[in-house]
Amino acid sequence: MAADPVSDALSDALSGLIRELGEGARLPPERELAERLGVSRTALRDRLRLLEGFGVLSRRQGSGTYVQRLAPHGLEFALDLALSASHLSIESLHSVRVALERQAAREAARKGDPVAIAHVGKALADMEAAATADDIDRADFAFHQALLHATGNAALTFFADAMTGVLFRAVRQRRDRLKNHPRDKEVSVAAHRPLYEALLARDEDAAGRASDDHFRAWHDLFTEPRMERP
Amino acid sequence: MAADPVSDALSDALSGLIRELGEGARLPPERELAERLGVSRTALRDRLRLLEGFGVLSRRQGSGTYVQRLAPHGLEFALDLALSASHLSIESLHSVRVALERQAAREAARKGDPVAIAHVGKALADMEAAATADDIDRADFAFHQALLHATGNAALTFFADAMTGVLFRAVRQRRDRLKNHPRDKEVSVAAHRPLYEALLARDEDAAGRASDDHFRAWHDLFTEPRMERP
DNA sequence: TTCGGTCAAGTGGTACGACCAATCTGCCTG
DNA sequence: CAGGCAGATTGGTCGTACCACTTGACCGAA
Secondary structure, three states: OOOOOOOOHHHHHHHHHHHHOOOOOEOOOHHHHHHHOOOOHHHHHHHHHHHHHHOOEEEEOOOEEEEOOOOOHHHHHHHHHHHHOOOOOHHHHHHHHHHHHHHHHHHHHHHOOHHHHHHHHHHHHHHHOOOOHHHHHHHHHHHHHHHHHHOOOHHHHHHHHHHHHHHHHHHHHHHHHHOOOOOOHHHHHHHHHHHHHHHHOOOHHHHHHHHHHHHHHHHHHHHOOOOOOO | OOOOOOOOHHHHHHHHHHHHOOOOOEOOOHHHHHHHOOOOHHHHHHHHHHHHHHOOEEEEOOOEEEEOOOOOHHHHHHHHHHHHOOOOOHHHHHHHHHHHHHHHHHHHHHHOOHHHHHHHHHHHHHHHOOOOHHHHHHHHHHHHHHHHHHOOOHHHHHHHHHHHHHHHHHHHHHHHHHOOOOOOHHHHHHHHHHHHHHHHOOOHHHHHHHHHHHHHHHHHHHHOOOOOOO
């Protein structure tokens, strides 16, 4: 029965400290904090490193250690590693992404503030004005990013942010390898517009359906390399 | 432009090593590995600690450091901390949970293997036979756990596992405080049975709807303390 | 032979102390 | 007042020593 490698007395003490201090607050210097907690600087730094990795602490040499809002970079790194080590498949990750995006579409339609929804429209306009495949990719990325942040849902954006970069890189890599799928602008715009219109109409169910349709098309294109129709 | 606190040359070297060695493999001893990578044991341990926190490494004193399948404990810890530090709300976390569970329901209905689905049925039967509120809770927990694992989707179970414990604790705590919501057995069973039947029928859409209904009821009960009906 | 304990080597965990590198502060200079 | 320079502060790395736990080999008794 091994002890939890991530939760012990020292970690709990630090967790409590983080809870007390607010977001953005600075922790005492390591040397001082170590003495106060009755532990060596080595052991303290070990736990601080963990919390930094989780994205709840930010350390800057010469400055100090600060409490920050939960950041997704650590999770993103872990997912990337797990993906490349074959502990996770692109398909399973994508499945999670689809689920989150549908939820985001529904919440954005229900309670998204107009300004944030306008950003979604802006991304769609950029997509229509895109000149290169890279431009389309960027607009596509911005569209989904704007949709997620329109929900104002911190957990949703946290998870989605962690996955977005990983999937984006993995998909582009696979697409380059297959040489197909040339990112037709009209197709891309057509795939995103219904969702945006559902947001404007504040129609939660329509937004959910549009999201499902969007990813269904994406999935079909991705898994069926052939371009012709019977 | 601060350097990424989670990805540097040393971390990348370790990532590569983890990719090469398979799951379950043992890494070289820290002293040896540090020398081979031309770095002190301190710096090496710093990065190993990160990877252990992310759940891709497991270290056992006296034994060694091993590559393991991505484990959710670190993420769970981070979510728990973010929740108690008010960087994340229960509602937003629950929203993610709902999205994942619906996706799981659909995938389990589509491709879940019969044995795994039988485990879902077993949990439902346990719920019907439950004698205490705790028994109901346990069966409830097992039901959703079985559903998730029936998908065979690693990413889905990873995220869901990380959230389950956090939400379970948070909800029970809130429920205890409110003193309402006495966990009626008939209600619980009725809330879960349609989903199980959709799985048996391999009806993906029905499973998705049943999941939505389940959590809608859950949400209503949770946010509306009053028990009477108009 | 088989079981049990003992012991030594190996491995991760912690502790100090020293120094390096980036940052911040405040004083000084122009 | 503006700019820069120097010292103090703070996180990052290093090396060494020692502790705690695991493992496996060895030995002796049943």
